[in-house]
Amino acid sequence: MTKKNLALNLLAAASAACFAASALAQHKPEDLVKHRQAAMSLMGWYFGPIGAMVNNKMPFDAKLAARNAGYLVTLSRMPLEGFDPSTSGAKNTKAKDKIYLEMDKFKRHMEKMQTEVDKLDKAAQTGNEADIKVAFGNAAKSCKSCHDDFRAK
Amino acid sequence: MHGQRDAMQGGAAHDERPVRVWDVPVRLFHWALAGFFAFQFWSGETGGNAMQWHLYAGYGVLSLVLFRILWGFFGSTYARFASFARGPAACLRYARQLFSRRPVPSLGHNPLGGWMVLAMLGALALQTVTGLFANDQIATQGPLADLVSDAWSDRLSSVHAWNFYVLLGLVSLHIVAVLYYRLVKGQNLIGPMFSGVKRVPAKLAESAAPRPGGAWRALIVFAAALLAVYLVVQRPF
Ligand code: HEM
Numbered sequence: 001m002t003k004k005n006l007a008l009n010l011l012a013a014a015s016a017a018c019f020a021a022s023a024l025a026q027h028k029p030e031d032l033v034k035h036r037q038a039a040m041s042l043m044g045w046y047f048g049p050i051g052a053m054v055n056n057k058m059p060f061d062a063k064l065a066a067r068n069a070g071y072l073v074t075l076s077r078m079p080l081e082g083f084d085p086s087t088s089g090a091k092n093t094k095a096k097d098k099i100y101l102e103m104d105k106f107k108r109h110m111e112k113m114q115t116e117v118d119k120l121d122k123a124a125q126t127g128n129e130a131d132i133k134v135a136f137g138n139a140a141k142s143c144k145s146c147h148d149d150f151r152a153k
Numbered sequence: 154m155h156g157q158r159d160a161m162q163g164g165a166a167h168d169e170r171p172v173r174v175w176d177v178p179v180r181l182f183h184w185a186l187a188g189f190f191a192f193q194f195w196s197g198e199t200g201g202n203a204m205q206w207h208l209y210a211g212y213g214v215l216s217l218v219l220f221r222i223l224w225g226f227f228g229s230t231y232a233r234f235a236s237f238a239r240g241p242a243a244c245l246r247y248a249r250q251l252f253s254r255r256p257v258p259s260l261g262h263n264p265l266g267g268w269m270v271l272a273m274l275g276a277l278a279l280q281t282v283t284g285l286f287a288n289d290q291i292a293t294q295g296p297l298a299d300l301v302s303d304a305w306s307d308r309l310s311s312v313h314a315w316n317f318y319v320l321l322g323l324v325s326l327h328i329v330a331v332l333y334y335r336l337v338k339g340q341n342l343i344g345p346m347f348s349g350v351k352r353v354p355a356k357l358a359e360s361a362a363p364r365p366g367g368a369w370r371a372l373i374v375f376a377a378a379l380l381a382v383y384l385v386v387q388r389p390f
Pocket of ligand 1: 153189190193194197198207208210211212214215277280281282283284285286287288289293294295296310311313314317320
């Protein structure tokens, strides 16, 4: 490889890296907002029926509970990347801008929720309704404590 | 301290007579509501599985509030709104002596206290009705949330969340006022809410016209309130 080729290659690699990075950052703020709201909505979609079951508002269905809890494990990993500082001041969002000033705290809330959802999944796989109820309650509290801090009422 | 004040009034205590001002339904309503309010505060802030109990207890509060509104028209003398919703002149006259240490007794609610009661009942009505349509974006929704669009349910949830602070402010003011009357004006308002009996100067007592609401009427009105809440929540038709 000639020196010139090396330089060209480096240049290409560097620009590719830049491009990849900028491609990530290129999401428009409105799309990021849509992304995180979609992720949250899906969590609500699969979370709700588990709550309805353990609070006697619909018949208990161990299979459905296990399926939903399994989905939630994956879903709970999704919303974080939608909370990008570029969305501060965005329209149509209830996310408070202080998220980007207190990112550590926000992430701790996310991780806490993921831990509780993992526990809910474990309980749901055993099919024991009493255990699911306890795990559901704790997971719901982890949603609420983040909403109380970072979601406008 | 009480004795001292009585002495200052030249033995007013001797001319005091007991008058039954708060009927049993009003007293039961009051203390049940206080308990429910504390429970709703706790369960609403706690979330999780407590939310289901927030709804069940919410139906209880709704029944109580509805009962009290009806009892404001059909209840005993001093339970009626007409007896304590006073005009601006009476309120102003009363307000002028509010900060003097001299007690100015009233038979039922005093003019300002009457409006305080109406304010609390109004805020409670708003709180309970918005709760019916609210959702918490997690896994709980009020029994009527499905009747309105998501946007309206969210708006009413916001009202439910903010109006709670209004209620908390009113309740705090209510408690501070009762303590102020006890400690500064030497008027015990707490005892009568347990016993139903207020001791007032003889002259005022003579003008009293306590007409009981009647236990049967109270039961019928309460049953009507329960039935209305049941119909709204369960929507059997
Ligand atoms: C004295 C009456 C009530 C009080 C003091 C009260 C208080 C509260 C509080 C403090 C919250 C938490 C709000 C937040 O997260 O910031 C809440 C939430 C909620 N309440 Fe009530 N509540 C009352 C009655 C009711 C009733 C009658 C219902 C329905 C039947 C109801 C349904 C709800 C629902 C669905 C939520 C979740 C909405 C949200 O978190 O924004 N509440 N309530």
